[in-house]
Amino acid sequence: MASVAVVGAGIIGLSSAVCILERDPTVKVTVITDKLTPNTTSDGAAGLIMPIFIGNSPNHLQRKWFKTTLDELERLSQRDDSGQDLAIYKTTVFYVADEKVEEPFWRDLVDGYRLLSQKELAHFPKPTKFGYSFTALFFNGKYYLPWLIERLKRLGGIITMKTIESLEELAGTYDVVVNCTGMRARELVNDCSLYPVRGQILRVYAPWIKHAYDRDTKEHVSCGKHCYILPQANGEVVLGGTAYHNNFDTRVDADDTRHILEATSQLVPSLKRAKVIDAWVGLRPFRSSVRLEKEEKRFEDKIGQERCLKIVHNYGHGGSGLTMHWGCAMDTTDLVFEFLAAPKQLHAKL
DSSP: OOEEEEEOOSHHHHHHHHHHHHHOTTSEEEEEESOOTTSSHHHHSOOBOSOOSOTTOOHHHHHHHHHHHHHHHHHHHTOTTTHHHHTOEEEEEEEEESSOOOOOTTGGGSEEEEEOOHHHHTTSSTTOOEEEEEEEEEOOHHHHHHHHHHHHHHTTOEEEEOOOSOGGGGBTTBSEEEEOOGGGHHHHSOOTTOEEEEEEEEEEEOTTOOSEEEEEOHHHHHTTEEEEEEEOTTSEEEEEEEOEETOOOOSOOHHHHHHHHHHHHHHSGGGGGOEEEEEEEEEEEEOSSOEEEEEEEEEEOTTSOEEEEEEEEEEOOTTOHHHHHHHHHHHHHHHHHHHHHHHHHHHHHO
16 A cells, blocks of 8 residues: 655645545545644635735646635635535635736636726725726635534545654655645755745724725835735635744734734725734745655665655745645646656556
8 A cells, every 4th residue: 555644734735635546546645734723824714715925936836726726715615514514615816016017817717807907996095006806716725724624534535743853764664755834844844945935914803894905005015014904704814924034933013013904994995994803923934936746755764775765845825825726736736646646657668
């Protein structure tokens, strides 16, 4: 029986594990992690399905991963036994900016995309000069991750709570190791090109907010601040936010809280009466592009014996882990089975 270890239990790790098992339930899949929901970065994410903070990953791959994820979420939302529990829903997103920006390359993949008229732009704070709207999918990690865990267990997957110091620890025990460790990949595989983009958000209770808003201003973007308003399915609204590159601080910052409240209230004044429920900070695992590839690592173990570790890397999604998770899980699964099939192919040639 083939055995696969998936390291990491955020949305990238759990979706990869589930996808592998759904491809072949006879594979023994073990998820190894030191954190589970609700204590992962995926749990705190706002849930807007839209490519963001994902570096320079090729557009054709982003489109592929985004489209595959959209299709999977659409399928789940239509199921009577899952869509409601997962709180998958749609709403209109209004994006506005102080100056004209390039239209998104994914605009043909979403429903209802259109440019805003000058009359519509006049309703936003000056000097708004450009904007577009579209219908977006939302879902919440804190509902989705527990559901993925149950889906994993029903398929026979195992979860092991453990902190590993090196992927090499897993050599000889598993045929393939899938690295979905997010920010921990920086130390586990010595990837110094991976760094955090610190995001702070607030959650408020404002059930009257029905649409989502994302506003870019020259002043805010230049200093790593943003302004977005993202309604959730339960009456809560996520307000943000920040995007501080190479900032490892996970403490809630009072100045950032003040910025978020001021900027979002300027955009939608009724938010001034919203009750703040929580403040949260997460570190987006950012690199120049998503690392999704195979690696065969050869090394000597403690007794001098040569080892070969087959690794599939799937990390560095920045702020698009939820947006790209199922598409990346599908590609990860393809690479895992390429590794698992290799010995059979070699035997056939002999």
